[in-house]
Amino acid sequence: MTHEPTPDSTGSRARCSAEMRRLRESAQLSQAAVASGLGCTQTQVSRPEMAKRTPSKSDPRVGPSAKPG
Numbered sequence: 001m002t003h004e005p006t007p008d009s010t011g012s013r014a015r016c017s018a019e020m021r022r023l024r025e026s027a028q029l030s031q032a033a034v035a036s037g038l039g040c041t042q043t044q045v046s047r048p049e050m051a052k053r054t055p056s057k058s059d060p061r062v063g064p065s066a067k068p069g
Contacts, residue, residue: 010051017051024049
């Protein structure tokens with residue numbers, strides 16, 4: 001059984017993605033710079049920003065052990 005995103009979850013993901021991108025750009029950081037600071041790949045920064053993937057608790061700085069940078 002596959003999970004189809006609902007229109008509401010798709011809209012929420014798009015809003016979250018746009019906000020992530022806006023914050024990164026307002027800090028004048030590249031995706032590569034953010035990835036380096038988080039200890040992940042540029043792809044792991046890019047996919048959520050493009051709403052291709054929802055961040056999960058196992059992602060760097062997203063889970064319960066995340067500490068403000």
